[in-house]
Amino acid sequence: MAAINPSGSAMVADPSAGRDVALAVSPANHVRRGLTAIVLLLALHMAWLIVANEAFQWHVVFNWLFDPSVMQGLMVTLGLTVVAMVLGTVIGLVLAICRLSGSRIASGFAGLYIWFFRGTPMLVQLIFWYNLATLFPEIAITIPFGPRLIGWDTNALITPLTAAIVGLALNEAAYMAEIIRAGLISVDPGQNEAAQAFGMTRQRALRRIIIPQAMRSIIPPTGNQLISMIKGTSLVSVIAMNDLLYSVQAIYNRTFEIIPLLMVAVVWYLFVTSILNVGQSYIEAYYARGDRRGEVRPATVPDPEPA
Amino acid sequence: MTASEKTSPDPVLVRARDVHKAYGDHEVLKGIDMDVRVGETVVILGPSGSGKSTFLRCINHLEAMQKGSILVGEEQVGYVWRNGTLYRATPSQIARQRRGIGMVFQQFNLYPHMTVLQNIVEAPVGVYGEKRSEAEAYAHMLLKRVGLSEKANAYPRQLSGGQQQRVAIARALAIRPRLMLFDEPTSALDPELVGEVLATMRDLAQSGLTMIVVTHEISFAREAADRVIFMDGGRIVEEGPPGRVLVNPSHPRTRAFLNRVI
Ligand SMILES: Nc1ncnc2c1ncn2[C@@H]1O[C@H](COP(=O)(O)OP(=O)(O)O)[C@@H](O)[C@H]1O
Ligand SMILES: [Mg+2]
Numbered sequence: 133m134a135a136i137n138p139s140g141s142a143m144v145a146d147p148s149a150g151r152d153v154a155l156a157v158s159p160a161n162h163v164r165r166g167l168t169a170i171v172l173l174l175a176l177h178m179a180w181l182i183v184a185n186e187a188f189q190w191h192v193v194f195n196w197l198f199d200p201s202v203m204q205g206l207m208v209t210l211g212l213t214v215v216a217m218v219l220g221t222v223i224g225l226v227l228a229i230c231r232l233s234g235s236r237i238a239s240g241f242a243g244l245y246i247w248f249f250r251g252t253p254m255l256v257q258l259i260f261w262y263n264l265a266t267l268f269p270e271i272a273i274t275i276p277f278g279p280r281l282i283g284w285d286t287n288a289l290i291t292p293l294t295a296a297i298v299g300l301a302l303n304e305a306a307y308m309a310e311i312i313r314a315g316l317i318s319v320d321p322g323q324n325e326a327a328q329a330f331g332m333t334r335q336r337a338l339r340r341i342i343i344p345q346a347m348r349s350i351i352p353p354t355g356n357q358l359i360s361m362i363k364g365t366s367l368v369s370v371i372a373m374n375d376l377l378y379s380v381q382a383i384y385n386r387t388f389e390i391i392p393l394l395m396v397a398v399v400w401y402l403f404v405t406s407i408l409n410v411g412q413s414y415i416e417a418y419y420a421r422g423d424r425r426g427e428v429r430p431a432t433v434p435d436p437e438p439a
Numbered sequence: 440m441t442a443s444e445k446t447s448p449d450p451v452l453v454r455a456r457d458v459h460k461a462y463g464d465h466e467v468l469k470g471i472d473m474d475v476r477v478g479e480t481v482v483i484l485g486p487s488g489s490g491k492s493t494f495l496r497c498i499n500h501l502e503a504m505q506k507g508s509i510l511v512g513e514e515q516v517g518y519v520w521r522n523g524t525l526y527r528a529t530p531s532q533i534a535r536q537r538r539g540i541g542m543v544f545q546q547f548n549l550y551p552h553m554t555v556l557q558n559i560v561e562a563p564v565g566v567y568g569e570k571r572s573e574a575e576a577y578a579h580m581l582l583k584r585v586g587l588s589e590k591a592n593a594y595p596r597q598l599s600g601g602q603q604q605r606v607a608i609a610r611a612l613a614i615r616p617r618l619m620l621f622d623e624p625t626s627a628l629d630p631e632l633v634g635e636v637l638a639t640m641r642d643l644a645q646s647g648l649t650m651i652v653v654t655h656e657i658s659f660a661r662e663a664a665d666r667v668i669f670m671d672g673g674r675i676v677e678e679g680p681p682g683r684v685l686v687n688p689s690h691p692r693t694r695a696f697l698n699r700v701i
Binding site: 419 | 499501530531534535537538540542544546548549550551552553554561562565566567594595596610614
């Protein structure tokens with residue numbers, strides 16, 4: 133056992149007591165350095181192959197990058213993503229709460245919903261909503277098996293836009309429901325108990341106590357969902373919704389500059405995704421507050437109390 | 440309490456009668472009768488699994504019992520008596536009925552995403568509609584009382600177990616309860632941290648708060664309890680002043696239990 137150096141100096145005068153670890157340096161790792169160099173070189177070469185490749189026609193890409201119709205498509209994609217994601221999350225939250233409720237009917241309904249929407253292809257769902265009029269020519273509010281109160285012509289109601297929103301949101305809700313449910317059950321049941329004992333209703337306990345803690349595990353997969361939603365919105369081009377992909381397709385159908393115009397879309401998808409990644413890390417940091425591992429103010433760490 | 444008050448018995452705050460509770464076929468409470476008077480500190484002892492926590496949780500209706508009644512003041516938490524019919528209370532009625540009952544848990548159950556101060560004012564402000572400034576002033580007073588004035592802005596995970604439990608006590612006091620329930624408040628603590636929590640609880644008992652305390656700390660029972668109740672197998676086996684039950688128990692089960700824990 134080495135004795136502790138009472139002077140606390142960086143130099144340990146007596147080598148028999150071991151050497152001060154403050155002086156330690158990492159040994160050179162030549163294998164690791166070599167590998168890093170090789171990977172960097174390969175990556176640079178790849179980048180060069182893409183940038184210098186005439187076939188990508190970067191000047192064409194740049195010409196179309198800020199084209200009004202592309203910008204319009206980008207806005208449609210972003211708008212669709214936001215609306216569908218918000219609706220999907222709200223419906224997903226309701227479904228998750230239904231699944232976890234004691235009610236067999238509510239949890240059975242939510243289970244059925246999730247089973248159906250996760251089990252069928254998104255593309256089929258979109259086409260189905262777009263062609264809803266052939267199945268139900270009129271959408272009406274009626275008393276079940278009773279008189280009809282008010283109705284709309286389905287064809288007038290289901291535009292590409294509404295079909296896209298309904299299709300994306302309802303599908304998203306099924307996935308969000310499972311993500312939110314997993315988050316809610318990850319919270320210590322003692323939290324719900326404390327909230328109840330302090331006179332909170334179930335609703336208030338969810339909003340103030342359970343959901344903020346569930347967010348820790350809800351955010352990362354939700355970030356995933358959001359990113360696949362942005363790209364998933366490109367499916368709506370099949371129902372003639374003029375999103376980002378649809379707008380570049382419209383252009384290359386005229387100009388035949390397929391690759392550069394797809395690159396325009398790729399650049400924008402990557403740009404938006406990158407911004408989302410940054411946003412996600414801020415949100416994660418926010419919900420990590422109170423977690424000692426995520427400590428940002430070491431000054432508030434308490435001194436050990438005398439017993 | 441002054442001597443003159445002692446002459447007439449204090450009114451009963453908690454009156455439990457024939458409380459039965461089973462999980463499936465497993466009978467956990469087999470007819471509990473208990474009166475707790477205003478200002479009294481009652482310590483419930485008993486081997487683990489004897490139903491102590493379950494009984495405590497029946498008092499504020501965290502668990503629903505299947506037979507019998509528990510009256511806290513004039514309320515029967517979880518139920519409403521109206522026009523000759525006993526109705527199950529709605530969730531918001533139950534929330535209101537719990538107003539006067541503070542609870543302290545074995546695992547503290549502080550809200551980890553809120554600071555100490557936010558933990559304490561959450562129920563007074565959010566549930567009972569107190570003014571935030573007043574609730575915060577009262578919270579600071581309570582923190583001083585449990586000896587944690589400087590920790591108002593710390594998060595629970597930055598505190599030791601003993602400090603967390605004292606915050607949990609302050610949080611329970613913040614709703615100005617007339618009854619406090621403690622479920623093994625020191626069982627999750629390192630031995631050297633038990634003392635600070637018990638000291639806080641002794642102060643509360645002396646201040647005249649009505650307390651029901653489930654614990655294995657015989658020293659606390661000896662020093663702070665007005666009455667000790669020994670539970671075993673879902674029944675009350677023996678009860679009386681600590682001086683008698685702890686020193687000279689009449690039931691062999693009590694004797695066996697005390698021999699094990701002391
Ligand atoms: N939610 C539950 N479901 C099933 N059994 C339970 C539940 N809670 C407690 N029990 C059982 O009830 C008995 C009494 O438990 P408890 O009241 O926690 O005892 P104590 O607090 O005296 O240790 C134990 O046998 C326990 O296994
Ligand atoms: Mg217990």
